Amino acid sequence: MSVTELKERHLAATETVNNLRERLKQRRRSLLDTDIAGYAASQGRTPVTFGPTDLVCCRTLQGHTGKVYSLDWTSEKNRIVSASQDGRLIVWNALTSQKTHAIKLPCAWVMTCAFSPTGQSVACGGLDSVCSIFNLNSPTDRDGNLAVSRMLSGHKGYVSSCQYVPDEDTHLITGSGDQTCVLWDITTGLRTSVFGGEFQSGHTADVLSISINGSNSRMFVSGSCDATARLWDTRVASRAVRTFHGHEGDVNSVKFFPDGNRFGTGSDDGTCRLFDIRTGHQLQVYHQQHGDNEAAHVTSIAFSISGRLLIAGYTNGACYVWDTLLAKVVLDLGSLQNTHEGRISCLGLSADGSALCTGSWDTNLKIWAFGGYRRVM
Amino acid sequence: MATPTLRSSSVPSLPPPSPKSPPEYPDLYGKRREAARVHMLEREITFLEEELKSVEGLQPASRCCEEIADYVMANSDPLLPSTKKNRRSCRFWKWLCGMPCFNLSWICCCCCCCEGLSLQLKLPRCCCDCKPCSCSCSCLPSINCSLPKWRCCCSCPKSQCCKESCGLGNCCTFPSSCNFGCPTCPSCPSCCSCKCTCTCSCPSCPKVSSCCCCTKSCWRPCCLCC
Numbered sequence: 001m002s003v004t005e006l007k008e009r010h011l012a013a014t015e016t017v018n019n020l021r022e023r024l025k026q027r028r029r030s031l032l033d034t035d036i037a038g039y040a041a042s043q044g045r046t047p048v049t050f051g052p053t054d055l056v057c058c059r060t061l062q063g064h065t066g067k068v069y070s071l072d073w074t075s076e077k078n079r080i081v082s083a084s085q086d087g088r089l090i091v092w093n094a095l096t097s098q099k100t101h102a103i104k105l106p107c108a109w110v111m112t113c114a115f116s117p118t119g120q121s122v123a124c125g126g127l128d129s130v131c132s133i134f135n136l137n138s139p140t141d142r143d144g145n146l147a148v149s150r151m152l153s154g155h156k157g158y159v160s161s162c163q164y165v166p167d168e169d170t171h172l173i174t175g176s177g178d179q180t181c182v183l184w185d186i187t188t189g190l191r192t193s194v195f196g197g198e199f200q201s202g203h204t205a206d207v208l209s210i211s212i213n214g215s216n217s218r219m220f221v222s223g224s225c226d227a228t229a230r231l232w233d234t235r236v237a238s239r240a241v242r243t244f245h246g247h248e249g250d251v252n253s254v255k256f257f258p259d260g261n262r263f264g265t266g267s268d269d270g271t272c273r274l275f276d277i278r279t280g281h282q283l284q285v286y287h288q289q290h291g292d293n294e295a296a297h298v299t300s301i302a303f304s305i306s307g308r309l310l311i312a313g314y315t316n317g318a319c320y321v322w323d324t325l326l327a328k329v330v331l332d333l334g335s336l337q338n339t340h341e342g343r344i345s346c347l348g349l350s351a352d353g354s355a356l357c358t359g360s361w362d363t364n365l366k367i368w369a370f371g372g373y374r375r376v377m
Numbered sequence: 378m379a380t381p382t383l384r385s386s387s388v389p390s391l392p393p394p395s396p397k398s399p400p401e402y403p404d405l406y407g408k409r410r411e412a413a414r415v416h417m418l419e420r421e422i423t424f425l426e427e428e429l430k431s432v433e434g435l436q437p438a439s440r441c442c443e444e445i446a447d448y449v450m451a452n453s454d455p456l457l458p459s460t461k462k463n464r465r466s467c468r469f470w471k472w473l474c475g476m477p478c479f480n481l482s483w484i485c486c487c488c489c490c491c492e493g494l495s496l497q498l499k500l501p502r503c504c505c506d507c508k509p510c511s512c513s514c515s516c517l518p519s520i521n522c523s524l525p526k527w528r529c530c531c532s533c534p535k536s537q538c539c540k541e542s543c544g545l546g547n548c549c550t551f552p553s554s555c556n557f558g559c560p561t562c563p564s565c566p567s568c569c570s571c572k573c574t575c576t577c578s579c580p581s582c583p584k585v586s587s588c589c590c591c592t593k594s595c596w597r598p599c600c601l602c603c
Contacts, residue, residue, distance in 0.1 A: 006411040013418035020425035024432065032438045039442035054458050201421060239424065259448045262441075276441045280432075283441055306454035307445070325446055354455040370456050 025245075028280065036274065036284040037327035047326040048308060054372035055321070055331060055356075057338040061092050061365040063099055068345060068359035070112045074119040075351045081122045082365055083113035089124055091136065094355065094367055103134055103146045112161045116169045121149070123172055125159025131174050133186055152184045154191050161210045166217045173220055173234075175207035181222050183234050193237040195222070196230075201239035203230060209253045215260025219277070223251030229265050231277050244275045246282045253300045258307045270295025272312050272322065286310060286322050288329055300346045305353025313344035319358060333358065333368065340366060 001009075034042075066085030073080055079100070080092045087108025091101035109127035116122065125131040131152040140146050157177030165171040165183075171192070172184045179202060181195040196202020205225035213219040219241075223229045227247045230240035249268030256263045257274065262283065266272045272286040287295075296316035303310055303324070310322040311333075317340070319333035333339055342361035349356050356368040 001412075003408050003411055006408065006415055010411060010415050010418065013415055013422060017418055017421050017425065020422065020429060024425060024429055027429065027432045031432070031435055034439045034442060036442045036445055039439055040446055043446065045446070048457060048459075050458060055456065201417070201424065239420075242428075257445075258452070259445075262445065274445075276438075279435045279438075279441060280428075281435075281438045281441055283438055283445070304454050304456045306449055306452035306457070308449045308454055309456060325449060352455070356456070370458070372458055 031279075032281060035327070036325055040325040045325055047323045047328045048330045050321070050331045051372050052336075054370060055333070055336075055368055056371040057336070057366045058355075058369050058371065059094065059097050059367035060338075061090075061094075061097055061357075061367070062363075063090050063092075063102070064088065064363045064365075066363060067342070067361040068363060068365060069110065070124075070346050071348055071357055071359045071365060072114045072122075073348055073350050073357065074115045075117055076119055078350075079115070079119060080357055080365065081113050081115050082359055083110040083124055083126075084363070085110075086363075089113055089122060089134070091122065092365070094350070094357065101136055101146065105132070106148065109158075111158060114162045114164055114172070116164045117167050118169050121169060123162050123164065125162050125174060127158045129153070129155045129158055129176070129178075131155075131159050131162055131172065131184065133172075150186055150189055152182075152186070152189055152191075154182060155180070157206065160206065160208050163210055163212050163220075165212060166214060168217070173210055173212060175210040175222050177206040179203045179205060179207060179224070181207055181210055181220070181232065183237075193234060195232045195237050195240070203228070205250075208250060211254045211256045211263060213256050213260045214258070215256075221254050221256065221263045221277070223254040223265055223267075225250040227251060227267070227269075229254050229263070229275065231263075242277065242280050244280065244282070246273055246275075246285075247271070249297070252298060255301050255303060257303055258305060264301050264303060264310055266298030266301040266312055268297040270297060270314075272298055272301055272310060274310075274324065284324070284327055286312070286324075286327055288320060299344065302347050302349050302356070304349065311347055311349075311356060313347055313358065315343055317343055319344045319347070338366075340364065 064082065064084040064086050068082050068084050070083040071080055078093060078095045080094050082090050087105050087110065089103040089105065090099050092099055105124065107126060107128035110124050111126040113122060113124040120137055121133055121135050123131055123133050132148045133150040134146050135149040138146055138149060155174065155176040155178050159174050159176050161175040163173055165173065170185060170187050172186055173181055174184065175181045180197050182191050183193040185192050203222065203224040203226050207222050207224045209223040211221050218234045219231060221229055221231050227249060229244040229251050231242045233241050247265065247267040247269050251265050251267050253266035254263055261278060262274055262276050264272055264274050270287060273282055274284040275282055296314035296318060298312050298314055300313045301310060308324055310324045311319065312322065313319045317334045320329045321331040321333065323330045340358065340360035340362050344358045344360050346359040347356060354369060357365055359365045
């Protein structure tokens with residue numbers, strides 16, 4: 001077949017794809033008979049209400065000298081690892097605010113960090129395109145630095161996100177600026193599977209965030225600069241299980257809903273959205289109108305343990321607590337006393353859901369917990 | 378305008394520059410690249426057709442919304458102000474109290490000392506083993522709590538956890554003559570007419586007058602800064 005013929009086929013195929021996408025979109029729209037807020041309102045649900053001292057900052061973790069970019073809790077709840085522009089990972093005891101490890105990184109341009117399920121290792125990645133693993137029990141060298149115990153090399157772009165597979169200290173998934181996600185075998189340091197890529201059905205721009213399903217660790221979701229989120233099955237790397245459209249900007253953050261059947265997204269378009277993984281429906285858009293025309297970008301999101309609250313950090317310093325059912329902002333952590341003085345860049349909930357940690361460009365991390373009077377219903 | 382004339386008179390005219398592109402190399406891989414792109418699109422068409430078929434049998438969004446609402450309402454949440462359980466959620470308090478007192482900062486003081494005060498934080502039963510006031514960290518009026526609204530927390534509460542472990546010198550600032558009005562109903566919230574005859578002061582609490590002990594009626598027995 002000549003190049004000219006191939007080009008003609010290419011044009012025809014592109015048109016068919018666009019037609020099919022449009023039909024799919026219309027069909028989906030016909031199934032969207034309501035959203036969560038509409039449904040909850042029809043059921044007579046009322047929004048959560050917070051008093052001014054209900055959710056309070058009870059710890060400020062000070063120690064980084066640069067912007068905090070990423071944080072992760074251990075599964076046993078009281079330790080946190082944070083990654084900063086200062087080129088260090090710090091492991092904190094969240095109860096005492098004490099630092100247990102300060103790890104100077106070989107490459108200072110770190111973007112992401114994660115605790116292993118057992119809490120014995122931490123992983124980080126960044127502009128060096130490598131995911132580095134540190135064993136916290138390893139002896140330190142003469143200068144007090146912890147050596148890298150494993151380097152996972154293979155990405156052709158920066159490592160934007162990483163997360164250990166739940167209950168497995170030996171497997172980890174990374175998302176990268178090379179448009180792919182990779183499942184790694186940490187024991188061998190080799191790639192087990194690559195999700196997406198040049199000639200695969202995957203993201204067509206940088207992957208910014210990943211989240212592994214806590215209920216089924218074979219499934220994970222990725223968010224990308226191509227304005228989509230994709231659901232992947234680790235057993236089938238060749239194509240995404242489903243692609244979720246709707247956002248009009250980079251998808252900066254993805255996080256599974258606690259029930260494992262939905263996930264949330266946060267985007268440069270200023271919205272958070274909730275998608276259903278089984279049906280592909282976009283169930284809700286969480287959007288707050290601001291005074292100015294330019295919407296603040298969503299940098300990071302997390303769900304409370306029941307799923308009732310969606311906490312989202314924004315580039316303008318706001319940190320909204322959304323009522324997921326009513327789609328209303330019920331609190332802005334960014335406006336409370338003792339809050340951060342800069343953008344909240346990352347956030348996460350402790351394993352038992354009783355504390356929220358936020359990391360900020362003001363170099364600090366803060367821990368928030370419920371401190372009010374609890375009403376018994 | 379004059380310069381070109383001068384230049385043309387002094388410098389022999391040169392032919393205008395005519396940059397040339399390098400000779401075009403044959404795109405040896407162009408055909409394969411194009412074929413790969415077509416192949417990708419054809420695969421995409423197959424996927425989309427499959428998805429279109431699968432969408433036919435999908436449930437409407439309202440079913441998903443119902444599932445979410447049911448899930449959310451069925452699960453308790455330690456970050457929420459209300460709980461469906463009959464027992465109060467104590468995780469936060471345990472989280473704060475289940476550790477050595479010297480590691481706690483002001484919030485240890487506040488969580489244990491504000492009972493009965495203006496903030497009306499109520500210490501759950503589960504926290505009463507923590508004995509945070511047995512250390513010297515808390516409850517002295519000179520300690521300022523970090524949250525301005527909580528500044529007046531530092532007086533001796535009647536909470537059970539302090540009763541056993543705290544001497545007056547440790548966490549209370551009341552003169553020995555301080556007479557709490559309702560000795561017979563230490564935990565009776567209905568003791569609204571509780572009067573206190575003491576004249577203790579709360580110097581760290583700007584909102585409280587020099588006699589902070591029940592100059593007004595208070596709903597809690599022996600409320601100090603009401």
